[in-house]
Amino acid sequence: MSLSNSIINRLTAAGPAVLVVAALGLAGCSQEKAEVKDIIRPVKVVEIGQAQASRELDYSGSVRARTEMNLGFRVAGKVTERLVDIGQHVTSGDVLARIDPSDYDLSVKSAEASLDAAERQVETVDLAKKRAEQLYAKNFAPRSQLEQATLTYNQAVATRDAARSTLAQARNQVGYTDLKASQDGIVTTVSADVGQVVGAGTPVMTVAVDGEKEVLIAVPEMDIAEFKPGKDVKAGFWSDDALTLDGKVREVAGSADAQSRTFAVRVSLPNDPRVLLGMTANIKASVGSKQQLVSIPLSALAEKDGQKIVWTVDRNGETVHQRPVKVAEFTADGVSVADGLKPGDVVVAAGTQFMTENLQVKLAGETTQQSASADDEAKRLR
Known part of the structure; x- marks a missing residue:
């Protein structure tokens, strides 16, 4: 019989209470050994x-012409013709639209009649002035009569000159009934059509002038300090992933938009035939990191x-x-x-x-x- 069996027999002979105490002691030793090992x-x-x-800012915008002209008639009237459509290219001097010139033609005729009457009046007072000069030279008339004739002649000449200016103005207004393009470009907007009565200066068409193009983007106030005029940026285009141009910030709005709370920033682009008006462009700018x-x-x-x-x-x-x-x-x-x-x-x-x-x-x-x-x-x- 082994030693352990001998110990168990002795504990059994000693009584149940001693056996329970021994069992608890052995269990405590086992738990203590388990706690010795560290938990990983x-x-x-x-x-x-x-x-x-550095960080990179990326904003989207649309391509537009650097210069856009809002064209309108210099006189009021009813539109009788519209000779161009949206997207059509025009050259300087082309007639874009016309208004009814009837009233202005009548003004020309009235001014011509007034000028003719003024010229006849000048001829009449000129004869009276010359007669007064002859009589005064022969001492047959007083000097006051000569002065009165001279004054009447000068007034008639002034009236004639005014009539000439009125006629020239009336003829100009007839010419203003034709709306002409002042520069080469593309018609982008038509605001009035045949039959519509427009006032002087009311925009009728918008022409995007040929030449330099730019991208208009909206920048929030937290990044607007990073966009200064002259800053170099990169422009990419949704229509062609391979097309990337070097741009330059041209203009930054002095105040934020009241609704969007963003600042309008215009980025100039180099002349490239692949860039068309209205394209969507991404403007990327590298700036130094903040905190x-x-x-x-x-x-x-x-x-x-x-x-x-x-x-x-x-x-x-x-x-x-x-x-x-x-x-x-x-x-x-x-x-x-x-x-x-x-x-x-x-x-x-x-x-x-x-x-x-x-x-x-x-x-x-x-x-x-x-x-x-x-x-x-x-x-x-x-």
Whole structure:
């Protein structure tokens, strides 16, 4: 019989109570041995990557002519003809539309009659003036009579000159009944048609002048400081992915739109026949990064004693340590941290409630690298 069997027999002979105490003692020893072994918990982590030195802004807009003329008649009247359509190319001097010239023709005839009467009056007073000069020279008439004749003649000449100007103006108005193109371009808008009565100066057509084209984009106020006149940008086009042109910011609006709260920015493009009016273009501008914000998952953020913390992993010792952080903002994809983390830090991404100081861990799977700049996230969400 073995030694262990001998001990059990002796304990049995001593009584049941002694046997229970011995059993509890053996169980306690087994539990103590189990606790000696350290717990190694697998964790999921993210690594903070290098911050980007610059970021890229991307805004869409439409191609338009740098100069667009809103053409209208210089006189009022009823439109009788429209000689061009939208999309038609016109050259300088082409007649685009006409209004009824009847009233203006009558004005010309009236002015011609007034001028003829004024000229006859000048001839009449001229004879009277010459007669007064002859009589005064022979001392048959006083000087006052000569002065009166001279004054009447000068008044008649002034009336004649006014009549000539009135006739010239009336003839000009007849010419204004034809709406002509002043520069070469493409008709983009027709605002009045045959039968419509328009006032002087009312826009009837819009012509996009041939030459330099530009892209009009709307930039929000948070990025408008990055767009200054003369800034170099890149222009891409939806119609052709391979077409990329170098553009330059030409003009920035001085105030934001009242409804959209965006600023109108015009970007000049080089002359390229592949770029057509109305095309959609993407304007890309590289700018320096703002304050570097570390973006981490929401599950990586914990709180202890009222302070926001994260758990970082020491790769050498494979232990975790708490680190206080300063939260800048909460985003749709996580948390932006302004202070407390730097590129290269490894942060526990999940299970922070089970972490304790110097707890040994094992990295589970591959480490995900998180961008150190939250600007990229903001650009992606825009």
